[in-house]
Amino acid sequence: MKSFPLLSSLAVFIAALSATAADDPAVTCRREAFDLAGAWSNDGFRLRDGCWTGVFTPGKSSVVRVNLLAGNRYWFTVAAGATAGELAVAVYTEDGRPVAIQSHRDGTRAAAQFQPTSSGSFLVRVEQSRNSAAPFCLIYSYK
Amino acid sequence: MNPFCLPLHLPTVTLQIDGLQRPEMNPSFLPLHPVPGTTLGSTPFNNGSYLPGMLRHACLFAVLAVSGLADDGGTQGLPAPLSQEQIEAAVLIENVSIPSAGELFAAFNKTGKHDWSALFRKPPVAPLLSRPQIALSIGILIAEGCLAAEAQDRQQVKNVSREIKLLAKSLGLEQEFVGRKNSIADLADSKQWDALDEELDAVQNELAASMTAHRDDELVTLMALGCWLRSLEIISSHLATNYTGDAARILRQPAVVGYFTGRLDALPAKLKAAPIIAELQGALPSVATALSSPADSPASVETVAAIRKLTTDLLDHIGQTAK
Numbered sequence: 001m002k003s004f005p006l007l008s009s010l011a012v013f014i015a016a017l018s019a020t021a022a023d024d025p026a027v028t029c030r031r032e033a034f035d036l037a038g039a040w041s042n043d044g045f046r047l048r049d050g051c052w053t054g055v056f057t058p059g060k061s062s063v064v065r066v067n068l069l070a071g072n073r074y075w076f077t078v079a080a081g082a083t084a085g086e087l088a089v090a091v092y093t094e095d096g097r098p099v100a101i102q103s104h105r106d107g108t109r110a111a112a113q114f115q116p117t118s119s120g121s122f123l124v125r126v127e128q129s130r131n132s133a134a135p136f137c138l139i140y141s142y143k
Numbered sequence: 144m145n146p147f148c149l150p151l152h153l154p155t156v157t158l159q160i161d162g163l164q165r166p167e168m169n170p171s172f173l174p175l176h177p178v179p180g181t182t183l184g185s186t187p188f189n190n191g192s193y194l195p196g197m198l199r200h201a202c203l204f205a206v207l208a209v210s211g212l213a214d215d216g217g218t219q220g221l222p223a224p225l226s227q228e229q230i231e232a233a234v235l236i237e238n239v240s241i242p243s244a245g246e247l248f249a250a251f252n253k254t255g256k257h258d259w260s261a262l263f264r265k266p267p268v269a270p271l272l273s274r275p276q277i278a279l280s281i282g283i284l285i286a287e288g289c290l291a292a293e294a295q296d297r298q299q300v301k302n303v304s305r306e307i308k309l310l311a312k313s314l315g316l317e318q319e320f321v322g323r324k325n326s327i328a329d330l331a332d333s334k335q336w337d338a339l340d341e342e343l344d345a346v347q348n349e350l351a352a353s354m355t356a357h358r359d360d361e362l363v364t365l366m367a368l369g370c371w372l373r374s375l376e377i378i379s380s381h382l383a384t385n386y387t388g389d390a391a392r393i394l395r396q397p398a399v400v401g402y403f404t405g406r407l408d409a410l411p412a413k414l415k416a417a418p419i420i421a422e423l424q425g426a427l428p429s430v431a432t433a434l435s436s437p438a439d440s441p442a443s444v445e446t447v448a449a450i451r452k453l454t455t456d457l458l459d460h461i462g463q464t465a466k
Contacts, residue, residue, distance in 0.1 A: 050238020
């Protein structure tokens with residue numbers, strides 16, 4: 001019986017910790033991004049373990065440089081906090097020209113599929129429909 | 144794919160080409176079935192008993208209709224080009240911007256059948272004494288593990304896993320690797336080679352997170368550099384004896400070299416004084432030149448040979464130099 005208060009405290013602590021993690025917008029958008037990318041995994045895409053997490057700077061682009069390989073197909077998947085509104089992902093050549101992509105939009109989740117014909121540096125831009133400082137998380141898959 | 148067995152996460156996609164954007168399904172999700180009135184080989188499909196096919200059509204149209212509501216579905220064109228300011232502000236994230244070993248091998252695999260097992264590297268001949276050497280060697284081993292997965296060599300995967308554990312232990316990171324070691328062995332035993340690649344990628348990230356927590360950020364860069372150099376050596380070694388222009392296109396990675404050059408330049412002076420770091424800094428400009436072929440032409444036979452020599456020399460140096 002003596003262990004009951006200790007166990008109760010532990011349970012409350014774990015519940016509080018879980019609630020904090022669940023409420024954390026950064027954690028939520030990371031989970032959402034991985035959830036959407038699961039669809040591409042069903043299609044044979046391998047998920048890269050790393051991710052780009054950040055916060056949108058109102059009025060500025062969020063662009064990451066990636067090195068893509070000819071022959072591979074890529075899905076870039078992003079999710080953001082609700083204040084970002086709708087999201088879009090675009091891919092550009094290293095000198096900033098947009099390339100043709102297959103895109104997917106689903107509110108605060110979006111993705112772009114791209115198959116480069118030559119290897120090298122590309123730029124992936126994440127856009128929000130609102131001008132908020134929402135957190136976002138970008139991951140990618142390849143096959 | 145049978146539309147009655149659609150995946151739970153059925154994606155809605157839009158094809159964006161030449162300024163036009165049309166709602167489409169991912170082609171791999173589309174059901175492959177004949178249209179009545181056509182033939183497939185010698186089998187006609189013009190009879191009236193094609194109800195399942197019609198049902199599939201109805202299902203697909205329903206899904207497409209929902210898709211159209213869910214996405215932007217309009218005629219939005221390609222976005223405007225990025226400005227110079229936007230290009231310069233682009234960030235580089237190590238585990239996003241640098242291709243993983245598995246990613247390189249996946250691209251290389253599409254250029255033909257390769258004898259991956261002929262490319263295994265022998266373990267270092269001398270003990271690794273310095274922390275930078277150990278971090279570089281863990282990276283090399285992660286690439287070696289991906290190579291073993293491509294070769295589908297269960298025992299080699301386990302050997303590599305054991306060596307990673309020993310090196311992680313010498314950096315005080317053994318605990319971080321214990322659980323992963325078991326899952327690597329399980330995946331090898333169950334021949335889940337794709338999942339093994341993902342697991343090795345996760346190992347690298349987990350060790351990197353622990354190194355960062357121990358304020359050893361420079362080791363994170365060195366581990367990634369070791370992995371990348373070994374991947375390049377594997378590809379260039381194979382190409383040196385089996386050259387094809389198609390496969391040589393993979394050896395174009397100018398931004399990656401630029402990233403590592405910048406990271407090595409930013410290392411503390413004490414670390415930069417280590418012979419192995421000086422060696423890497425001295426060789427990276429030549430690697431950069433070799434990996435910067437024009438986008439429309441693959442690396443030549445001579446360039447591939449140069450990449451092979453540069454990477455092999457560096458990896459030998461990492462394994463043999465005591466400090």
